Amino acid sequence: MAAHLALAEASRLAEISQAYERVARRRTLYTITLLGLCALSIFGGLYIADEANSGGFWAGLDKFFDYPVELFVGAYEKGLVGLFGLVLQYLPYLLETVNIALVSTLLAFFLGGALSFVASRNLVSNRYIVGVMRRVMDIFRAFPEIVIALLLVLIFGPSPVAAVIAVTTHTIGALAKQFSEVNENCDLKAVEGIRSVGGNWLEQIRFGILPQVLPNFLSYGLLRLEVNVRASAILGFVGAGGLGAELKMVVDWNYGADILVIIFMLVISITSIDYLSGWMRQKLIGQTGQV
Amino acid sequence: MTDVRLSGAALSDDAQRLGTLYPGIIEQGWKKRLLGPGLSLLVVVYLVICFFAFGVSGVIEKARGDMAQLFALDAYAHKVHAKYQFKKADQGFVVSLEGNRRSIYKEQPNWIAQSGGQTTIDLGGDGVLRFGDGVVTYAHPSYEQDFIFKVGDGAPQFVSGAAADWLKVSKTQVNARPSLYTRIWLTKSKVEVHRYFVGWENFWFDFDSKLNRLSSGELLSLAFSSDRIDPDVSNLRFMFNEFWTNSEWQHGEVYFALLQTLIMAVVGTLIAGILALPLAFAAAANVNPVKLARTGVRRFFDFLRGVDMLIWSLIFIRAFGLGPLSGIFAIFFTDTGTFGKLFSEAIENADKKQAEGVQATGASPVQKYRFGLFPQILPLFISQMLYYLESNTRSATVIGALGAGGIGLKLIETMRTRQDWENTLYLIFLIIIVVMLMDQLSGWLRRKLIEGQA
Numbered sequence: 237m238a239a240h241l242a243l244a245e246a247s248r249l250a251e252i253s254q255a256y257e258r259v260a261r262r263r264t265l266y267t268i269t270l271l272g273l274c275a276l277s278i279f280g281g282l283y284i285a286d287e288a289n290s291g292g293f294w295a296g297l298d299k300f301f302d303y304p305v306e307l308f309v310g311a312y313e314k315g316l317v318g319l320f321g322l323v324l325q326y327l328p329y330l331l332e333t334v335n336i337a338l339v340s341t342l343l344a345f346f347l348g349g350a351l352s353f354v355a356s357r358n359l360v361s362n363r364y365i366v367g368v369m370r371r372v373m374d375i376f377r378a379f380p381e382i383v384i385a386l387l388l389v390l391i392f393g394p395s396p397v398a399a400v401i402a403v404t405t406h407t408i409g410a411l412a413k414q415f416s417e418v419n420e421n422c423d424l425k426a427v428e429g430i431r432s433v434g435g436n437w438l439e440q441i442r443f444g445i446l447p448q449v450l451p452n453f454l455s456y457g458l459l460r461l462e463v464n465v466r467a468s469a470i471l472g473f474v475g476a477g478g479l480g481a482e483l484k485m486v487v488d489w490n491y492g493a494d495i496l497v498i499i500f501m502l503v504i505s506i507t508s509i510d511y512l513s514g515w516m517r518q519k520l521i522g523q524t525g526q527v
Numbered sequence: 528m529t530d531v532r533l534s535g536a537a538l539s540d541d542a543q544r545l546g547t548l549y550p551g552i553i554e555q556g557w558k559k560r561l562l563g564p565g566l567s568l569l570v571v572v573y574l575v576i577c578f579f580a581f582g583v584s585g586v587i588e589k590a591r592g593d594m595a596q597l598f599a600l601d602a603y604a605h606k607v608h609a610k611y612q613f614k615k616a617d618q619g620f621v622v623s624l625e626g627n628r629r630s631i632y633k634e635q636p637n638w639i640a641q642s643g644g645q646t647t648i649d650l651g652g653d654g655v656l657r658f659g660d661g662v663v664t665y666a667h668p669s670y671e672q673d674f675i676f677k678v679g680d681g682a683p684q685f686v687s688g689a690a691a692d693w694l695k696v697s698k699t700q701v702n703a704r705p706s707l708y709t710r711i712w713l714t715k716s717k718v719e720v721h722r723y724f725v726g727w728e729n730f731w732f733d734f735d736s737k738l739n740r741l742s743s744g745e746l747l748s749l750a751f752s753s754d755r756i757d758p759d760v761s762n763l764r765f766m767f768n769e770f771w772t773n774s775e776w777q778h779g780e781v782y783f784a785l786l787q788t789l790i791m792a793v794v795g796t797l798i799a800g801i802l803a804l805p806l807a808f809a810a811a812a813n814v815n816p817v818k819l820a821r822t823g824v825r826r827f828f829d830f831l832r833g834v835d836m837l838i839w840s841l842i843f844i845r846a847f848g849l850g851p852l853s854g855i856f857a858i859f860f861t862d863t864g865t866f867g868k869l870f871s872e873a874i875e876n877a878d879k880k881q882a883e884g885v886q887a888t889g890a891s892p893v894q895k896y897r898f899g900l901f902p903q904i905l906p907l908f909i910s911q912m913l914y915y916l917e918s919n920t921r922s923a924t925v926i927g928a929l930g931a932g933g934i935g936l937k938l939i940e941t942m943r944t945r946q947d948w949e950n951t952l953y954l955i956f957l958i959i960i961v962v963m964l965m966d967q968l969s970g971w972l973r974r975k976l977i978e979g980q981a
Contacts, residue, residue: 274797277790277793277794277797278794278797278798281790281793281794281855282794282852282855284786284787284790284851285787285790285791285794285850285851285852285854285855286852288787288850288851288852288932289847289848289849289850289851289852289853289932290848290849290850291846291847291848291849291850292847292848293847293852296843296846296847296848296852297846299845299846300842300843300846302845302846303842303845303846304842335577335580335581338573339573339574339577339581342570342573342574343574374963374966375959375963377962377966378921378958378959378962378963378966379959380921380924380925380935380958380962381925382924382925382928382935383924383938383955383958386928386938386939386942387598387942390591390594390598390942390945391590391591391592391594391595391598392586392587392589392590392591393586393589393591395581395582395586396581397581397582397583397586397587400581466835466836466837469835469837470835470836470837470925470929473837473929474928474939480837483837487841499834499838502835502838503833503834503835503838504833506833506835507829507832507833510829510832510833
């Protein structure tokens with residue numbers, strides 16, 4: 237009897253270990269397939285890209301440091317005083333770039349915030365409104381800023397207004413999506429409380445939802461500010477004003493010192509806004525500033 | 528009635544009691560009360576200042592609304608020219624697409640009728656134009672009197688008709704634009720009529736392709752017919768070739784450019800993720816005990832991220848030339864910094880109990896991190912990479928426009944010509960569709976790989 241039981245147990249054990257091995261094998265297979273796909277796309281992609289590039293990778297590798305060195309040589313020839321003069325010269329343009337980013341982030345913060353309440357499933361009972369709003373958000377978000385900026389520069393002429401509209405459009409879509417996700421994770425008890433004392437939909441949002449989500453909204457907004465400073469610098473390249481436009485000009489004329497000064501100004505402002513927004517977000521929502 | 532008042536009094540008593548119990552909650556301090564309105568006021572003042580600093584009103588005044596209208600029209604409609612030259616009177620009206628000499632229609636369209644010496648051109652909603660014996664008669668539906676011009680003998684002359692703001696008569700020519708869709712243009716050498724028709728002309732096949740102007744039914748039957756158009760290749764293959772090598776729409780080149788953009792995004796993101804992973808371990812306080820090395824790696828991340836993708840792409844375009852390879856490098860340099868920062872924070876936030884548990888079984892340090900730490904951060908690792916895959920598709924378009932090739936460069940090329948707005952619109956459609964598809968794909972993969980695993 238005991239021997240019989242032991243035999244049964246052994247066969248079950250064997251079955252379990254077989255099943256385990258099957259699962260393990262399948263997992264390994266999946267992992268290897270995934271890694272293989274990644275490797276294939278990297279090497280295939282690099283091959284196609286290298287073919288399509290006007291200069292090759294190996295030829296370019298030697299030249300990689302030429303450009304930075306050239307810039308530094310230009311800056312050295314200019315001397316410290318000259319460089320400082322350049323900083324003063326380009327400071328207004330840097331301010332313009334930062335202003336473009338700040339204005340568009342503020343505008344998008346309010347517009348995207350308003351949109352997000354209409355696009356949250358737990359706040360709006362009509363599924364069609366939510367669906368349509370989400371598609372609108374998707375389309376806003378999918379527009380690369382440069383496409384809108386290029387079109388607007390043709391109509392408005394070179395002006396920061398084109399950059400503001402372009403960055404705002406994209407940011408509305410991006411923020412509204414993140415905001416609506418925050419809204420959907422909200423505690424609805426406060427909303428129910430306000431509804432029970434007769435508050436209308438706007439009052440429910442204002443007093444039930446907004447206090448809960450505002451720290452997260454601000455945190456996402458700060459993160460966007462940093463992204464938008466980069467974006468507005470890039471848009472200058474297509475004529476939408478700011479430091480980017482100056483950079484494009486000096487790159488075309490190959491003014492080493494000017495290029496280097498502008499790059500430094502951009503890097504320093506991006507990094508400091510990055511730190512500032514990280515610090516403020518940490519204050520707002522605690523922990524590591526990650527949402 | 529008294530009941531209600533009583534309970535009201537009781538309520539206010541309650542409120543007062545609560546107010547004394549929790550000072551600063553019901554009656555907030557003035558600082559706290561002013562914070563909201565004060566910040567709002569500040570924002571409004573700032574926006575107003577910027578409104579003037581950017582010169583918004585001046586920009587809107589100077590905006591070329593008419594250009595925008597023309598661009599928009601050209602983007603969804605195509606223009607057909609009907610041109611009569613007095614020197615080549617025997618040809619009659621020559622009808623062509625956009626006035627292009629290589630795209631002259633062999634048959635007269637049904638809106639141009641010829642009877643004797645008289646040509647009648649139907650302008651749709653804009654009335655009818657008649658031409659014969661050196662006289663152009665234009666009947667506009669909103670004007671009772673016809674507009675009559677004498678042409679063919681020196682500069683055109685306005686004989687009779689009302690004055691209209693869409694009609695411009697100068698010493699040398701007459702230019703009439705009764706609506707956006709119609710233009711009549713008379714000079715001493717020609718009578719020319721332009722009409723816009725909604726739709727993209729020659730989208731599938733070239734103007735002079737044998738397949739152009741065939742209905743979809745005809746095409747379908749042709750595709751599976753054994754009578755070969757070109758004896759060397761099958762009909763289906765021939766049709767595909769005709770589509771792919773379409774000279775105006777350049778489908779082949781456009782899709783290859785799109786592939787390049789996707790390659791930039793995918794390869795750049797993958798390389799960045801793979802490089803950032805080991806570096807992130809080196810930057811995490813609970814893995815790497817050497818503070819100096821840790822700080823060094825972190826500053827390196829900050830440097831990669833702070834030097835923006837824009838600047839990296841400038842440097843790489845200088846080194847590797849124009850093309851997607853430079854784009855890949857720009858993306859992976861920037862994103863190695865971003866991923867490194869995100870991953871190292873995730874590693875530091877990971878639960879150390881699992882790693883300790885693995886260590887307790889006698890695992891080596893590598894095994895400890897492989898089995899104790901890595902599985903904790905893998906979901907975040909994958910989800911961040913997928914998030915950035917989508918955003919990098921957009922970035923790849925942008926740096927492509929700066930010279931890294933791909934669809935971005937194609938877009939900027941079609942815009943520069945300021946004529947091919949239909950191609951521009953087509954490219955914008957493609958870009959948006961691809962970005963939205965990548966968004967959906969990355970969301971789907973995220974759900975599949977991360978939530979499906981849990």
